Amino acid sequence: MEKVLKSVQAAGLPGMRIEKLKEIKxxxxxxxxxxxxxxxxxxxxxxxxxxxxxxxxxxxxxxxxxxxxxxxxxxxxxxxxxxxxxxxxxxxxxxxxxxxxxxxxxxxxxxxxxxNVGFLDFYIAALITGSILGMDRDLLKKAAVRFLPISFLSMTCAVLMAGVMGIITGRGFGETILYIALPMMSGGMGAGVIPLSGIYAGATGADSAQIISQMIPASAVGNVLAIICAALIAKLGTAIPSINGNGQLMPTKNDGKKTEKKELDFTTMGMGLLFAMMFFTIGTLISKIFPSVHAYAFMIIVVVICKVAGIVPKKYEEAAVQWSQFVMKNFTSALLAGIGIALLDLKVLGAALTPQFILITVVIILTVAVCAGLFGKFVGFYPVEASITAGLCTNSMGGTGNIAVLSASDRMGLIPFAQMATRLGGAIVLISASFLIGILG
Incomplete structure (x- = not known):
């Protein structure tokens, strides 16, 4: 046996491979x-x-x-x-x-x-609560009032560019906006495409199921392109450090300073779990009063108010942060696999991949990403982070899409801003579609 091992090590390469296999975790x-x-x-x-x-x-x-x-x-x-x-x-x-x-x-x-069981809600509730309560309060105040205008303005530019591409490709200005651009930015299936199809069906008299079948490919392809684009933009940020916040939306006074490392505690994480569930429940209760807006949006608003007002004691803020880090570290890959298994049908996706369709969706993604980066730089955001959150996350299929976009770009800490762009941006799309279907339809 010893002779065999020595001969393997003498060969060099096989021995190196064995050592590398031992290192894999x-x-x-x-x-x-x-x-x-x-x-x-x-x-x-x-x-x-x-x-x-x-x-x-x-x-x-x-x-x-x-x-x-x-x-x-x-x-x-x-x-x-x-x-x-x-x-x-x-x-x-x-x-x-x-x-x-x-x-x-x-x-x-x-x-x-x-x-149905709600694993996605469980995951996102943890990340939203921990990310916001773990944020610097001054950063949150400055970023929140600038973020949504950047996102909405970028979406407007992308919608107009989509119409122009519709004219160029022969698909039509109105049809491209209504059936490609708006579904891409509507916030996913349950909170976006389904109510959007209902709006169109009510205005045109067409069958809602037929309208949905036209919209699903746009939403799915847009999300896929947003994921890939986010990864490429993150890579660009690595090459150009001046535009890269490394997961921070805008500069803060704490840049370059080491944060105090808190000792992990199981009871503390349990408190964080309960806090995350409490805030999600509050968001759900408010959404029952205003059903046109998703519970995530109200949850974000409530957590932001609590953070800015200093309502939550430091002890519970740290608990929420610890719990969110545990969830993100251990369940992100599982959730990504779940997204693929449960929410992405490659046959449906493949049927939509015509050259004309791909060209239009690529232009929409690039426009919203570039505009968000430029507008973000103008108000003091890092262009990479602004492009990914205020831009690309407006084309996500809800919370699952945001996780995929942020995971691909290694910026999971920005989930609250991503959800703002998706949920509040989706609500704006539904409101706008109610008027646009009468004008462009």
């Missing part, structure tokens, strides 16, 4: 231990033994998400030009579901866990 686990867990869970999934509840869904999503995320970050072409692990995780897991490689019962269980 997935979710903090050694490769052999991770493979053991993966084999057990995937075997149970393929044989129908896996529990059809949140345990089974989360187990599959964590195994697939962590492995696919690692692969995407290791493959040079994907890592450098196609959004890295986040994008690969979404598309690879979607392929497994779309083409029947994952059993149908597993796919349905994951869909139920994402959409």
């Amino acid at each position: 997935i979710m903090g686990m050694s490769l052999p231990m991770y493979l053991l867990a993966a084999i057990v869970i995937l075997y149970a999934a393929m044989t129908g033994i896996l529990p059809e509840n949140m345990v089974g869904a989360l187990a599959v999503m964590m195994i697939l998400g962590s492995a696919l995320n690692l692969m995407g970050n290791k493959i040079p072409m994907i890592r450098s030009y196609l959004g890295g692990g986040a994008v690969f995780c979404i598309f690879a897991s979607s392929a497994l579901a779309t083409f029947g490689i994952l059993p149908k019962v597993v796919v349905e269980n994951c869909k139920d866990f994402m959409n």
Whole structure:
């Protein structure tokens, strides 16, 4: 045995590969231990033994998400030009579901866990609460009043450019705006495309289902392009440090100073969990009074008010931050896999990919990104962060899309601003569409 090991080490390359394999950690686990867990869970999934509840869904999503995320970050072409692990995780897991490689019962269980059990709400509530309460109060005051005008103005420029491209490609000014640009910026399916189709159906007398089928590809393709563009913009920011805030929307007095590292505490994280659920519940209660606006938007507003007014004691702010960091560290890859399995159908996406359609959507994405970056710089934001949050996140399919965009650009701490752009921007789109359908329809 010793002779075999010596011969392997003498060969050089194989020995190096063995050492590299030993260094690989997935979710903090050694490769052999991770493979053991993966084999057990995937075997149970393929044989129908896996529990059809949140345990089974989360187990599959964590195994697939962590492995696919690692692969995407290791493959040079994907890592450098196609959004890295986040994008690969979404598309690879979607392929497994779309083409029947994952059993149908597993796919349905994951869909139920994402959409009905509320895993997405659980994740986003933690991130919004922790990100806002962990923010510098002066930064929040300055950024909040500047952010939404930048986002709305960028959306307006993108909508107008979409109309121009509609004329150039022969699709038509009004049709391009109504059926491509506005669905892309409406805030996803439940809070965007579905109510938007209802507005159009009521104004035109057309079938709502037929209208939805026209809008879904625009929303899906727009989100995919936003993810890829966010990754490329983040890479550009690395090359040009002057435009890059490294996850900070605008400069603060604390730049360059080390923040005090808090000791992790399980009870503290439990308090953070309860606080996140409380704020999400408040947002849900208010949305019952104003159902046209998503609960996330009201949740953000309430948390921002509490932070700016100094209502929440420091102890509970730190609890919310600790909990959000735990959730983000351990569940992001699983959520990305869940997005691919439950919310992205590659067959639907592929059917929409005509050259004309792709050209229009690319122009919309580039316009909103460039305008948000330029306008953001004008008001004191870092262009990279402004472009990603105030620009690209207006084209996200709701909270899932925002997570994918921010994960691809490694800026998950900006989730509150991303949600502002998506939710409040989506509400503006619905209001505007009520008038535009009568003029352009």
